[in-house]
Amino acid sequence: MAKDTTLEDAVMRGELSVFDFCCQKIDGQIERMTQRNPDLLWTLDIQAVMWHQYRDAQKTGKKLVFFGGPVPVDIIVAFDCIPVYLDTVPIRLSPNPVLTGKFIDSAERFVPATTCGLCKTYLGTLLEDQYGSKPDAFVYSSVPCDSSRVVYPNMERIMKVPTFSFDQPFRRDDRGLEYLVDQTEQFITFMEELTGTKFDWEKMKRCMTIANRTYELQGKCADLRKRKPCPLPGRMLVLNGTSNAMACFPEMGDLLEKELETGEMLSELGMGPCPDGEKHRVALLQNMLWSFSGAMDWMEKEHNTVTVMDAFGYQHGEIYEHMDDRHDCMKTMARKMQNSPMIHGAAGPSENFVYLVDKIFKEYEPDVSIFLGHIGCKHTWASAKMVTDMIQDRYGIPSLYLDVDGIDGRYKSQDEITGALGQYFETVVDK
Amino acid sequence: MMDNRIEMQQWVTDTAKEYNVAGVVYEKMQYCECWGGETLFLEPKLKAEGIPMLTVEREEHLANAGQLAIRAEAFIEMIEKED
Numbered sequence: 001m002a003k004d005t006t007l008e009d010a011v012m013r014g015e016l017s018v019f020d021f022c023c024q025k026i027d028g029q030i031e032r033m034t035q036r037n038p039d040l041l042w043t044l045d046i047q048a049v050m051w052h053q054y055r056d057a058q059k060t061g062k063k064l065v066f067f068g069g070p071v072p073v074d075i076i077v078a079f080d081c082i083p084v085y086l087d088t089v090p091i092r093l094s095p096n097p098v099l100t101g102k103f104i105d106s107a108e109r110f111v112p113a114t115t116c117g118l119c120k121t122y123l124g125t126l127l128e129d130q131y132g133s134k135p136d137a138f139v140y141s142s143v144p145c146d147s148s149r150v151v152y153p154n155m156e157r158i159m160k161v162p163t164f165s166f167d168q169p170f171r172r173d174d175r176g177l178e179y180l181v182d183q184t185e186q187f188i189t190f191m192e193e194l195t196g197t198k199f200d201w202e203k204m205k206r207c208m209t210i211a212n213r214t215y216e217l218q219g220k221c222a223d224l225r226k227r228k229p230c231p232l233p234g235r236m237l238v239l240n241g242t243s244n245a246m247a248c249f250p251e252m253g254d255l256l257e258k259e260l261e262t263g264e265m266l267s268e269l270g271m272g273p274c275p276d277g278e279k280h281r282v283a284l285l286q287n288m289l290w291s292f293s294g295a296m297d298w299m300e301k302e303h304n305t306v307t308v309m310d311a312f313g314y315q316h317g318e319i320y321e322h323m324d325d326r327h328d329c330m331k332t333m334a335r336k337m338q339n340s341p342m343i344h345g346a347a348g349p350s351e352n353f354v355y356l357v358d359k360i361f362k363e364y365e366p367d368v369s370i371f372l373g374h375i376g377c378k379h380t381w382a383s384a385k386m387v388t389d390m391i392q393d394r395y396g397i398p399s400l401y402l403d404v405d406g407i408d409g410r411y412k413s414q415d416e417i418t419g420a421l422g423q424y425f426e427t428v429v430d431k
Numbered sequence: 432m433m434d435n436r437i438e439m440q441q442w443v444t445d446t447a448k449e450y451n452v453a454g455v456v457y458e459k460m461q462y463c464e465c466w467g468g469e470t471l472f473l474e475p476k477l478k479a480e481g482i483p484m485l486t487v488e489r490e491e492h493l494a495n496a497g498q499l500a501i502r503a504e505a506f507i508e509m510i511e512k513e514d
Contacts, residue, residue: 109470110468110470110471111459111464111467111468111470111471112459112460112461112462112463112464112467112468112488113461113488114461114462114464114467115464115467115468146463146464146465147464149464149465150464150465150467150468151468153436154468154471154472157437157471157472158471378462
């Protein structure tokens with residue numbers, strides 16, 4: 001039976017917004033899963049909450065704040081606004097190369113083709129006027145990424161909404177943190193002006209408490225992956241990115257709690273995602289292959305190889321400790337920003353990224369290393385040699401470099417990717 | 432290149448007017464996103480002043496000279512026709 005592409009076609013014609021598309025898609029998935037596999041419904045709940053929140057925020061009188069890069073999302077939520085993490089749009093669209101291609105092609109009229117697919121997709125969606133909602137504000141950060149350095153300011157000029165830009169310091173010391181704290185205090189003033197309300201520390205404390213629960217559970221799920229066999233499938237790692245927007249919402253913790261519970265149960269039974277038992281453990285370096293997360297399922301099925309961790313840095317997030325100490329909380333927030341994906345890997349000093357990867361190899365004990373390099377992420381490519389040399393020297397594990405486009409599936413087909421991975425397993429890993 | 436785009440685009444437009452240029456060639460270099468994202472606002476700005484802009488994308492090494500030459504030639508022909 002031919003696949004129903006009614007929704008995709010409507011987006012292609014410009015008749016359906018991306019937010020509407022995502023809501024309708026997730027609703028459809030939930031409907032199907034309710035009938036076929038209700039036990040797994042929990043894996044979809046967070047997406048349903050997030051997309052409906054994006055789409056319906058303004059209908060319920062809440063302000064919609066688009067954001068890109070590491071920004072203090074907890075403050076946005078404390079002001080009762082809905083944060084829209086721009087990366088979630090390309091990530092959600094990327095399994096469909098035709099759909100993503102529409103927005104990427106639109107952006108390429110104005111930015112170089114070599115620009116990151118994430119940036120091209122959210123710029124293209126704006127150029128096509130297909131988000132479905134106009135944001136009330138835009139917040140972004142000077143991620144050390146040329147693509148976002150050109151795309152965010154252009155988006156700011158197109159949107160013409162109140163905008164706040166964070167400047168990320170290179171230094172990771174106390175001075176660097178204080179530099180971010182100072183900007184965060186200015187951001188609070190910005191939010192007060194935007195919402196017409198005063199910053200309420202009690203609300204902030206509630207947000208921080210929920211965020212703490214999220215990151216504690218995320219840490220426990222990460223720890224679970226250290227067990228042998230690893231009880232959780234690689235695919236679950238993709239959902240970690242959702243915490244960038246949703247850490248302050250209880251539903252994110254609910255998802256992780258269920259993930260932990262399921263993982264514990266599988267672990268007790270000695271089960272993992274590989275059908276014939278865990279033969280290899282792989283660490284994926286650099287970005288996530290969102291356009292084909294099935295590659296992880298494929299490795300589990302075809303090579304009994306489980307993805308134990310990626311180098312995004314979602315293992316153990318920062319926890320707020322002294323909630324009555326505003327300055328201490330602001331510093332924690334600054335550390336969260338500096339440890340965010342992109343910043344931790346690309347902002348330098350390179351020792352931070354090398355340390356993170358070293359920690360993965362020490363704690364998760366992978367025996368396979370794959371640098372799945374997103375072509376648009378030139379800054380993390382720059383650290384590839386340093387990172388893979390370290391892995392070779394300290395652990396004696398060679399790394400496969402495989403260039404992919406994490407968003408634009410047209411760059412390399414799924415067959416090409418599994419072909420390259422398969423050859424690596426046959427000629428190096430299983431030899 | 433980083434955060435001064437409005438001023439820079441104004442300077443390009445003012446300079447083009449000052450020197451009475453007939454057209455502007457804007458080169459987007461592959462892998463140089465910071466310079467490569469100016470067309471979105473620069474082109475309409477120049478157009479509003481009656482100055483056409485040709486956007487070409489090239490690699491750092493001389494890879495597509497013939498193609499660039501044809502596009503430049505067509506651009507000059509277009510300008511001459513308008514004159």
